[in-house]
Amino acid sequence: MDNKRHFEFVIAGQGLAGSILAWYLIRSNRKVLVVEDSSLPSATSVASGLMHPVTGRRIVKSWRADEFIPNAVKLYREIEKELNTRFFYDTPILEIYHDHGNRNDWMNRSVASGIGEFIGKDFHADELPQSLKAPLGALELKMTGWLNATTFKSEMKKWLIKQNAFHESTIDYHSLEKRNDVFTHDAITFYKLIDCRGYYSAQSKSWSYLPFNPAKGEEIVFTSDADLWKEFIYHNTFKIIPIENNEYRFGATYAWNDTSYEITSEAREKLINGLASLLDASFEVSGQRAGIRPSTKDRRPLMGEHPIEKNHFLFNGLGSKGVSAAPTLAKEMHDLLLNEKKINPEYSLERFTFPGY
Ligand SMILES: Cc1cc2nc3c(=O)[nH]c(=O)nc-3n(C[C@H](O)[C@H](O)[C@H](O)COP(=O)(O)OP(=O)(O)OC[C@H]3O[C@@H](n4cnc5c(N)ncnc54)[C@H](O)[C@@H]3O)c2cc1C
Incomplete structure (x- = not known):
């Protein structure tokens, strides 16, 4: 041999x-x-690369988040050090309240569902960037981050x-x-x-x-002069991730019965509408990407x-x-x-x- x-x-x-x-x-x-x-x-x-400790509308702690997230942060930092490069950012997330019920749920669940360690400041609407449509304010989540995958x-x-x-x-x-x-x-x-x-x-x-259950996802890249804080990720249904200068990523969609890797006009429209509901500023879409999540x-x-x-x-x-x-x-x-x-x-x-x- x-x-x-x-x-x-x-x-x-x-x-x-x-x-x-x-x-x-x-x-x-x-x-x-x-x-x-x-x-x-x-x-x-094509992954958005977010590490979010809370899942879904019911506001429950993500599966083994309190173990997975610290281990992930430690490993990505270790690899960055060895490779002398940067791809991981421990950026906090601003969870934008959908409505009054959703705001109450966050307040109650942060105590009841063991996610207290991830909860940061509760921002009033008038403390947030002007170009963010968040009339009921937003909640900061800590120990989060994103990987430029x-x-x-x-x-x-x-x-x-x-x-x-x-x-x-x-x-x-x-x-x-x-x-x-x-x-x-x-x-x-x-x-x-x-x-x-x-x-x-x-x-x-x-x-x-x-039992694989593939979930297609699409995201868009956009540029905007919005006054968003670059040191936060913004999330309600989709997330806005600041990349650099005035460039952002926005996504991602879920589609359960399409396993093609093609980008679609349906997803683009959904994402543009989602972005318009969050952003009170003009934006220009500069890219779109699609991938298949290997879900089960x-x-x-x-x-x-x-x-x-x-x-x-x-x-x-x-x-x-x-x-x-x-x-x-x-x-x-x-x-x-x-x-x-x-x-x-x-x-x-x-x-x-x-x-x-
Ligand atoms: C739009 C989108 C957004 C996402 N956002 C997030 C997020 O915010 N947070 C998060 O945690 N996860 C996110 N995910 C999920 C995340 O991307 C996946 O969990 C993860 O990347 C899966 O990694 P993998 O290595 O299993 O598969 P892949 O990344 O698909 O890697 C498989 C590799 O195998 C190679 N390959 C395939 N066939 C062969 C072959 N025959 N021979 C040689 N090589 C081959 C491919 O080229 C590919 O590089 C997102 C996914 C998508 C699509």
Whole structure:
């Protein structure tokens, strides 16, 4: 076996899942190769990148937010330091009240639902930027932030190349060979394959028995001279994320029965109307992007080894919370691969019955 072309682990896909898992494995001195087809659309490239500790109209704490968010902040800071770059911003969120009922809910729920640690100042309407339509005021949420996931992905790619751990290619599951426990792809040999291909994994025969529930998302980029504070993210149904100068991102939509990667005029209209309801200033849309969130029916990730395909693993199902969840979950995946530590049954593949081929 050519040592230079032999690896212990091959990770298919360099989105959030594949990049962070590779980071942990390389830090543990393991020989890893990430195989990525950069020409394919990826959720990570278009993600708004928000870490929000509260979910939905019912105002409940997001799944394991008090563990996921601090772990994520720590990891992104660590990677930034090592790569000497910036892609993570611990920006607070201004939660704009929809109506009086919503304002009361926030007041009551912040005590009752254990989200007190995330609650900051309650802003009156007249304290907020003039161009923000927030007649009932807004509530500051702390310990939040956003990842510039596009920059994260491209910086991680450069780092992986420096580690000799990146290979630009498409893993074709039909032509992948496995003989005597050794996989071969592009004359590269390896023992373990971890599928981190986001929504693409759902389309392969190996994982077609799993309940993926893809959710298409679209966002727009706009410019405006609005007097918005640049050190806050603004959220009610959608979110306004200041990027730089007078540029902002706004999104994202959800569509459950469209798995194309095309941008749509329906989403654009929805987003423009949403933005007009929040912003009392003119704006110009300068871009639109679409991606597919690798969501699941039970809203839990999909992690573990294939029930009959030995040494074939899946790290997937990060849904709409990949930015905060991936750092904690990739560490768990690392511990499964290196120490055979069992995956939490709540999101282990073992919760599903494999029907056979
Ligand atoms: C519009 C939008 C907004 C979002 N906003 C947020 C947000 O605010 N906060 C948040 O936490 N999450 C958000 N998400 C979700 C987040 O993007 C995902 O949870 C996360 O990026 C999933 O990462 P992944 O690595 O599993 O998949 P992906 O990022 O899709 O990565 C899969 C990779 O596999 C590669 N690939 C596929 N097939 C092959 C193959 N055969 N061979 C080689 N490579 C292959 C692709 O090129 C891709 O790079 C958003 C998603 C979208 C679409």
